[in-house]
Amino acid sequence: MKNQSSNMKRIGLGIAALVLLGFPLIASTRYQVHIVNMAGLYILMSLGINLAMGYCGQINLALGAFMAMGAYTAALLNTRMGVPIWINMPLGMILAGITGALIALPMLKVKSHYLALVTIGLAETINIIIVNETWFTEGPLGISGIKMPELFGIPIDGAERFYYLVLICVVVGYLAARQIMNHHTGRAFIAIRDSDVAARAMGINVAKYQIMANAICGVYCGVAGVLYAHMTTYISPDIFEFKTALFVLTMTMIGGMGSLAGSVVGGLALPLTLEYFRAFKSWQLVGFGLAIMLVVLFFPGGVIGIARRLEQVRGLRLPWARKPEKPAQTEASHVP
Amino acid sequence: MFLEIEHLTMRFGGVVAVNDVSMSIQRGEIHGLIGPNGSGKTTIFNVVSGYYKATGGKVSLEGKPVTGLAAHQITALGFARTFQNLRLFTSMTVLDNVRVAMGQHARAGVWGEILNTRAVQREEKHFTDRALELLRLLNIAEYAHERATNLPYGHQRRVEIARALATDPKIVLLDEPAAGLNEVETTQLRETLLKIRDSGITIFLVEHDMKLVMGVCEQITVLDYGKKIAEGPSAQVSRDPVVIEAYLGKEEDL
Amino acid sequence: MKRSLVFALLLVAVLLAACASPTAAPAPAAPGAAPKAVGEPIKIAIIAAMSGTNAVLGDWMKKGVTLAVEEKNKAGGIQGRQIQVIVYDDEADPTKSVGLAQKVASEDKVMAAWATSNSTSALADIPIFAQYKIPQFTNGTNVDITNKGSAYIFRATPAGPSFEDTLIDFLVKKGMKKFAIIADTSAYGKGEGDYQEAALKRNNLTATTREAFGIDDKDFTGQLTKILQGQPEVLLLASSEVASGLIAKQARQLGFKGQIAGGAAVGTPKFVETATAEIAEGVIFTTPWLPNDADAQSKAFVTAYKARWNEDAEFHGANTYDGTQLLLQAMEKANPLTPENVAAEMHKIKGYKGLQGTFNVTDKGETITGTLVCIVKGGKLTVYTGN
């Protein structure tokens, strides 16, 4: 029995690997590859926010700012000094990670919806700086002429070749996130989310792990940003506005918050579904809104939540599907 | 002295929850802290373990000052605690609940974890083995892979104790570990407490179950309205008229 | 075990679904390949904001382009083939725009594309169309668009400085010396503000104040109060139609008595509507074309536009109409008809008389310069005839 199921698993993973590797060949147009590449970037960001928010419980709506950090690092270094992606990538990761850590500092004091606003505010502020400091960032017009990467003399110039770069980043990102979650750091994240009071008593330095979770989230978004800059060769501040964060959150939610697989499923499903319904114009967005409402009201665990419910897995639980013990931390009750 | 509490005072606004309490605990003893509800027992725990900042006084362990440190730093010094109302990590398995408490000994760092180095694997194995050992000590090893909140209440209490022990403490602060337990479970708890003590860990116990307290504690401190009203060996305290009047007298059913 | 399997299969399903997206063409990807079949329609794409705040710009573009194409189709099309216009909404979002550029280039295999009415999105799309060698048209006014070295970008209307230089030279000639600028922080607003500053500098003047605001702002009291302290004679607007209208209104309400002036956005009925006719009266602006222009070509366009869309023609409809005429000409001449050849033919166009004036396409892709000084009179946009 066990052998059979592990064989099934091998076959399944084998098929998945084949499809993943051969995707640019079976895709009928470059546009499809481009859409999947974009989905790959969203998956990276979604993995990041899943670690920080899904597992560690930190509300963070500043994803766009993290992505901007990566993208602007790459764009500025590449267009002004010709630095290639291979050097921009670690630099972008570091800078975005530091931004993540800095944004985590208010989190140590401010909680819940107050925190939601603080992170929106910080992201807006970073955006305003990018828009206004034209001497450095080229302002609202953005930076164009970023070079696509090259590896050992082979240009990675089309969506098809770039696909493999994105694929490698997503696979590495996914595995890294899994390793984090399988070790002490991951357990500490969940502990903080479940009960930060108890976590402290267990010797967990809550502040340190909160900062770390957000720094990691920043790194993931930074990678997405660097890739984005080199992929589209053009960036402008409006790409990194609040709506990007919202889009990533929505897909994470649809996939399943608190599940790495959910990030992957949501990150693929949402952009592709929207693509299907493009022809419906405004109705497409109405449908999008309705879909979000339906998911939230009836399937708060997302796709993975539904899958798990079908599987009846015990010992695992979706944090966001639960009702808090006391409804919504009623500060309201203190109001005169 | 092992644990030394000197002139501890804790005020919340105008309310004095703990009023100038001094006490000390010897290494290796089970020390009971009793008193009627609202007498400040849990507040003392919360101050000692770093959740509240004392209004006055100080706490030290083996001569090292504890007051003013953050909760996780205090844990690192060798304190561990359980909570009066269970505070398990609800979405984790029993095993993970215990393993996460060993984190302060994790040397790997996030990079090592991502690369899953040999050292990390060894460390991880050590955590798992030690966690299972603790679960066996508390007779709940068979539930290791269950979600903690799926366990019966009495078992959840044990998970809390196992988790506290996993931090490798010198002293554990147990906040009403017998609350909600039936008689059989309480007897088992008593044996567990003795086993823990025998392994060299000092126990600081807040408990309402007088039979348990009198059965296991060598020393007892009694609080009333935030003030210390008596202390000494359990036999002596249980005969103290002040205590009987202030505490036992009020709860005749005990 | 089971979960990984379910997950892996889900992944495969989703990816395969991606391959079978409903708009997918069956042919394999071959960048830049033109459709071979003779009777097949020639496709032109429009990528522009069709929703959101910028929707009006996309709508105008659609109307201008469609009108020109329909006229051509009625006249028999190009080399016996009809022309088909495909419209996509990029919501003025460069990320979406880039995706759609990929889509029209690789899936729809268009002959040319209008992309887009916003300078940022147009800039974002340039590398894609350059890579596929497909001519790209825009009516975004930012100078940078044609400075990126692409041989496939064409601007159907004068660049920003043409508007602001003419405007400021005129005002300076009229004896104005104290100018204040209020510009939003979008690419358009900031660009126009910069051109205004540059034009002032050419005339050895500097703005008394330059203030900025966010595109969502509705209250400009802070900025305007500060501007009024400098007692400027002219208030230069550099923002969208609506924001310019709101600012003109609030400036007058705060007691500003001087001249209000601005570039392309001010020369639209939308500006007059937002500011109200009473307040817009006397506002000076520059534009290459006005709906009530006198010559026969314009008159014909205005009539046709009204007949087709039941709406008065305005500047954006006119410049996209002009640009499409250039494109159709180039397509007639291209032999064989490939996007690359169309672009090459575009560069050869010299001396074409369109609605906005005489078109001479430069190497960079500029097609026309020169704007008229105009004024709002009786709620109508008119050519300035006074002294």
Next chain:
Amino acid sequence: MNIVSIFIQTLIGGIGIGSLYALVALGYSMIYRSMGLVNFAHGQIFMIGTYFGIIWYRGMVLGLQLPYAVAFILAILLNMVLGLILERIFRPLANYDLMLMLLGTIGLGYVLENMAVIIWGAEGFAVNNPLGNTPIMISGVAVLPWTLLLIGVSALLMLGLNVFLAKAKIGKAMRAAAADRETASAMGIPVNGTNALTFAIGAGLAAAAGMLAAPIVYVNPAMGAAVGLKGFAAFILGGAGSIPGAIVGGLVFGVLEAVSAGFISSAYTKGIAFVIMIVVLMIRPGGIIGEVTVDKV
């Protein structure tokens, strides 16, 4: 103009726009206190409310051109009905996690905004000012009659709301339900009913804000997003769930914007407002008037 009148001029602009933020923030606050729901679609409810009134004023329904005051009342009533419907839909959300509320209500925002596009078009229009565009000059300070009306009506609405909550029987019931759902329920207060009413009042206030804003802004389906965000900022800044907090938050945010535009740096207006707000929240994590909940062990 001397510096004092310049400052007053700037201040009046800030108070005007701040009153709008305050009305919107009040909607957030009302809904939050009763249901514990942070309604991120409130900006879109504000936008819909504006359309609900303006369509009557501009004769977009059956060619009926009603006076502004009548349109104002209709806007409030229609939006209250919308509020009742939305409350029913979102009742289950009230007990959910913040993240779910955020997304669920943002989903609603998408629906409302794009429905508006489908029904009324994306383009939008300017609404002429019923009181005219000529300002009143008071010792060098120019004030538009409409701005005075805006500030006055906002103040009346806020005052009315406070009196209603404090004195009227149903208002008291709403307060009780907001303070302690279970006890109120046990005392025979129909909690779901009062919640629905609270939601409706929030929506009504948003419609009122929309109608007060319409003649000085530009009406289009996208108008809700920006106001919604600033209203949310005001709601949080004042202290989530606090009625005076929402008013103070709105005015502070409006004035902050105007003053930083006029006296510090107009390019950084929004940034400055947000940074000051963050600093305030760092010092008072519960907002200006809101209470800080102590983390109980």
